[in-house]
Amino acid sequence: MDIQEFKKIANQIRILVIKMVTEAKSGHPGGPLGLADIFTALYFKILNHDFKNPSKKDRDRLILSNAHVCAVRYAAMALSGYFPIEELMTFRRIGSRLQGHPSTHFLEGLESCGGSLGQGLSVGTGLALGARLQNQNHKIYVCMSDGECGEGMTWEAAQSASHYKLDNIIAFMDRNSIQIDGYTENVMKLEPLADKFRAFGWNVIVADGHDFSEIDSAFEYAKNRKGSPNMIIFKTILGKGVSFMENNVEWHGTPTSADQAHLAISELESIKIA
Numbered sequence: 547m548d549i550q551e552f553k554k555i556a557n558q559i560r561i562l563v564i565k566m567v568t569e570a571k572s573g574h575p576g577g578p579l580g581l582a583d584i585f586t587a588l589y590f591k592i593l594n595h596d597f598k599n600p601s602k603k604d605r606d607r608l609i610l611s612n613a614h615v616c617a618v619r620y621a622a623m624a625l626s627g628y629f630p631i632e633e634l635m636t637f638r639r640i641g642s643r644l645q646g647h648p649s650t651h652f653l654e655g656l657e658s659c660g661g662s663l664g665q666g667l668s669v670g671t672g673l674a675l676g677a678r679l680q681n682q683n684h685k686i687y688v689c690m691s692d693g694e695c696g697e698g699m700t701w702e703a704a705q706s707a708s709h710y711k712l713d714n715i716i717a718f719m720d721r722n723s724i725q726i727d728g729y730t731e732n733v734m735k736l737e738p739l740a741d742k743f744r745a746f747g748w749n750v751i752v753a754d755g756h757d758f759s760e761i762d763s764a765f766e767y768a769k770n771r772k773g774s775p776n777m778i779i780f781k782t783i784l785g786k787g788v789s790f791m792e793n794n795v796e797w798h799g800t801p802t803s804a805d806q807a808h809l810a811i812s813e814l815e816s817i818k819i820a
């Protein structure tokens with residue numbers, strides 16, 4: 547698949563995310579728009595997965611630690627065949643498989659329940675140790691957010707993964723510099739973030755989370771690297787693709803109204819992908 551194809555899918559994901567939160571009248575649009583390019587790369591190139599057999603033993607595991615951004619994962623899963631695209635419009639309804647904070651009890655193809663921030667890196671560390679004990683070669687991907695780094699548990703996991711040299715972990719961070727209460731550097735300063743993970747013994751890569759060749763190279767490099775866990779810090783823009791949402795903390799967790807959705811979708815549909 548060429549880069550234009552990836553861009554088209556990412557754009558479709560963004561449009562679906564807007565439709566989902568608008569229909570649900572609740573949810574988090576900003577993070578999912580910012581992660582659409584990375585999730586396109588994951589589901590359409592990077593991950594070893596099979597929508598016809600979501601629980602196959604050698605599948606790569608993808609933990610969504612910042613679970614409130616699940617709309618992006620659901621949209622990527624629907625477009626890659628896990629369930630009908632129309633089902634996305636049940637997002638956040640009682641009884642839907644697509645809960646606002648994902649649950650493995652409802653939908654096959656997820657690896658963990660989520661919602662309580664800060665836990666994903668620990669879940670990933672456990673899965674990575676388990677895979678090693680069982681001589682399995684799959685990778686453990688952990689999607690996490692910068693806001694979650696305010697949780698001490700993240701750093702306990704960072705220490706353990708490094709101690710056990712879990713090079714089967716490929717964690718990646720949505721470094722949009724925004725969390726629920728504002729800019730991360732105002733709420734709880736994180737920089738120098740890459741140096742912090744390096745000091746914990748991680749291999750750290752910093753990449754542009756909206757550039758497909760950088761996203762691809764970062765994941766491919768991490769896949770083949772040995773000796774320590776990997777952290778890819780993806781620089782992203784919250785609300786990417788919709789001008790009135792970009793880098794605006796208000797869109798962390800506010801659904802678009804019908805009028806705002808119309809504007810957002812028109813803007814996304816007008817993007818020229820050569």
Ligand SMILES: Cc1ncc(C[n+]2csc(CCOP(=O)(O)OP(=O)(O)O)c2C)c(N)n1
Binds near residue numbers: 577720727784
């Ligand atoms: C343990 C825990 N504390 C608080 C919350 C409430 N909460 C939901 S999202 C969020 C902000 C997290 O920041 P980040 O994931 O960086 O936000 P985003 O980039 O998606 O805007 C908070 C505090 C939570 N889900 N879990």
